[in-house]
Amino acid sequence: MKRVVIFASGSGSNAENLIRFFQNSDNASVIQVLTNNPRAKVLDRCKKLKVSALSFNKIAFSETEDVLNILKSANPDLIVLAGFLWKFPEKILRHFPNKVINVHPALLPKFGGKGMYGMHVHEAVVREKEIETGITIHYVNEHYDEGAIIFQAKCKVLTTDNAEDIANKIHELEMKHFPEVVNSLLISENK
Numbered sequence: 136m137k138r139v140v141i142f143a144s145g146s147g148s149n150a151e152n153l154i155r156f157f158q159n160s161d162n163a164s165v166i167q168v169l170t171n172n173p174r175a176k177v178l179d180r181c182k183k184l185k186v187s188a189l190s191f192n193k194i195a196f197s198e199t200e201d202v203l204n205i206l207k208s209a210n211p212d213l214i215v216l217a218g219f220l221w222k223f224p225e226k227i228l229r230h231f232p233n234k235v236i237n238v239h240p241a242l243l244p245k246f247g248g249k250g251m252y253g254m255h256v257h258e259a260v261v262r263e264k265e266i267e268t269g270i271t272i273h274y275v276n277e278h279y280d281e282g283a284i285i286f287q288a289k290c291k292v293l294t295t296d297n298a299e300d301i302a303n304k305i306h307e308l309e310m311k312h313f314p315e316v317v318n319s320l321l322i323s324e325n326k
Contacts, residue, residue, distance in 0.1 A: 147177025
């Protein structure tokens, strides 16, 4: 059984979707959720779903080996960033090469980089009068949103769409595709 650890910072809708997707799977399960926000709604979701969840601070993440040691102990086959906003430390990436992935709410390389998350991305899509946007699932490296692309899904942007409309379209793409891509990565690892 493959082991998945999720990192999240906010409401946790993607984390919940992944947890529910793997609840009855013979292939994998989400064994833990880690968050940098002690008030994140993802903690409540995990409690309801009976999944272990921990919060940590910047020191535990970046300056000490605390979070790395938690990950070593969990021994995940895949680490999934689902709305996690901090840059991932190189020491964790080195220990788990090609095992950390992220979902980004735009078609990278457009609208990526530091500060480009959530509504900031959708507002930029509207401002730039893009005719399409989407999601990118990619490997995480030492730079924001620059890791190798695994999967992209697109949707049209109407001239009448505002940032909220785009956010809803992106959310639908994430809910549909993110668990399937995570599952396919775990399956391909078996081959």
